[in-house]
Amino acid sequence: MIHTTSRVLVSDLREHVGHTVSISGWVNTLRLQRKMQFVLVRDHTGTVQVTHKRDDSELEQQLEDLTTESAIRITGRVVDNPVVKLGALEIIPESIEVLNRAESPLPIDEHTGIEQRLDWRFLDVRRRPTAQLLFAVQTTLEQAMREYAYAQGCTEMHTPKLMGTASESGAEVFKLGYFDRSAYLAQSPQFFKQMAIAAGIDRVFEIGPVFRAEPSFTSRHATEFTGVDVELAWINSVEDVMAFEEQMLTHAIGKVAEAHGDAIREAFGVEVTVPETPFPRITMAEAQEILRAKGWDPDGIKEDLDPEGERGISAHIKEQTGHEWVFITHYPTSIRPFYHMRPTDDSSVTLSFDLLWKGLEVTTGAQREHRYDMLLKQAAEKGMNTEPMQDYLNCFRFGCPPHGGLGMGLGRVLMVMLGLDTIREATFLFRGPNRLTP
Structure with a gap:
């Protein structure tokens, strides 16, 4: 069947009152009464009521045979009706085309728990406008971060996700067969973005997949997630990296508030507020002292x-300053990678930071050690075999400039921004230790 009338979106129907239009969408609700048939049809922009008075026609039977979530095209006249709650208008149908009939009953409903909803994620997202809003917010957030990064002279890079060696310390890596040998999925673009700095690319920016083989079953961990990575050359201190991040976040959150603030307030009950800069900064030692005074870590061993x-510590900072964000700085050398720079006067700590938002860590960053001899020394102190990392280490033998950067979890930022309970809700198709499908 060739369809000639171009599709009109539900959000634009007000402009077509008195005219015949064609809409395409899903059957949201069926109310089939003795004298009247009401069908609520939903597209990605909204929902409209289709109203038909029973008349023993073929159209009546077609409406009677519909199932919830069937994909349909309806052609009809748009009329004003102040009684109708959905936009005070309705469509009087002239013809209906069932493009794909949905089986009945549906496998999920509004009472279904999250794990089962994740099994039917396409239906879950389609049926919940809040989920669709989340991905619109994600798009705006990413676009705004890119916008800021470009304005600051960043070059967007795409680094490999396949690595020949499992070289970065920290999280576990996924091992996979690679022709006649083994390869590993990159747990961070860290080494590659540092190579880009050594290649003379002054400021590096990447949004891409990150893989972590951690058997974590928490609300904030995933085995595959989207990382936002930045690396800046010719810095004077790690402070330059923190300043870049807080400005980037402020810019991006401002864009989200502008584009979606009202919708987020309505759907999630959350106010998107643009933070003031600079964000508070506190050293790890100071943070631990404050927390221990309140009874945290009574044995003093963490x-x-x-x-x-x-x-x-986030609650303490909020109480003291009114700020929801805080940089924790100067992490101990023992819990940071060998390539984090250490201050000249204290080798027990690193020039590194985590950024917390409302009590959740959303970023890790640091100034990197750019001197070859110091990198070898720091790797040796951690008992590391540097042979598999020689390609990486070679970057520092031929004039690599001072640099630093950060890695941010996009899902975690969305999770906190929208007040979600779990990162599973902030991801389209979640991957965790127990989930590789759909």
Whole structure:
């Protein structure tokens, strides 16, 4: 069947009152009464009521045979009706085309738990406008971060996700067969973006997939997620990296507030507020001292902040300054990678930071050690075999400039921004230790 009338979106129907239009969408709700048939049809812009008075016609039977979530095209006249809650208008149908009939009953409904909803994620997202809003927010957030990065002279790079060696310390890596040998999925573009700095690309920016083989079953971990990575050359200190990040976030959150603030307030009950800069900064040692005075880590043995500690220090900073963001700086050398630079006067700490937002870590960053001899020394102190990393280390033998950067989890930023309980909701198709499908 050749369809000649061009599609009109539900959000634009007000402009077509009195005219015949064609809309395409899904059957949202069926109310088939004795004298009247009401069908609510939903597209990605909204929902409209289709109203038909029973008349023993073929159209009546077609409407009677519809199922929820069937994909349909309806042609009809748009009329004003102040009684109708959906935009005070309705469509009086003239013809209906069932493009794809949905099976009944549906496998999920509004009471279904998250794990089962994830099994039917396409239906879950389609049926919930809040989920669709999330991806619109994600698009605006990414676009605005790119916009800021470009304005600051960043070059967007695409680094390999296949690595020949599992070389970066920290999280576990996924091993896979690669022809006649093994390869590993990149747990960060860290080494590659540093290579780009050594290649004379002054400021590097990337948004891409990151893989972590951590058997973590928390609300904030995923085995594959989208990372936002930045690396800046010729910096004077790690402060340059933190300043770049807080400005980038402020710019991006401002764009989200402008484009979606009202919709987010309505759908998620959350106010998107643009933070003031600079964000508060506090050293790890100071943070631990404050937390221990409040009873955290009574044995005084924790080197890092656990989730309870992160929430505690964020609450303290909010109380003291009114700020939802805080940079924790100067992490101990023992819990940071060998390539983080250390201050000349204290080799027990690193020139590194984590950024917390409302108690959740959303970023890790640092000034990198750019001197070849110091990198070898720091790797040796950690008992590392540097042979597999020679390609990486060669970058520092021929004039690599001082540099630093950051890695941010996009899903975590969205999770906090929209007040979600779990990162599963902030991801289209979640990957975790127990989930490789759909």
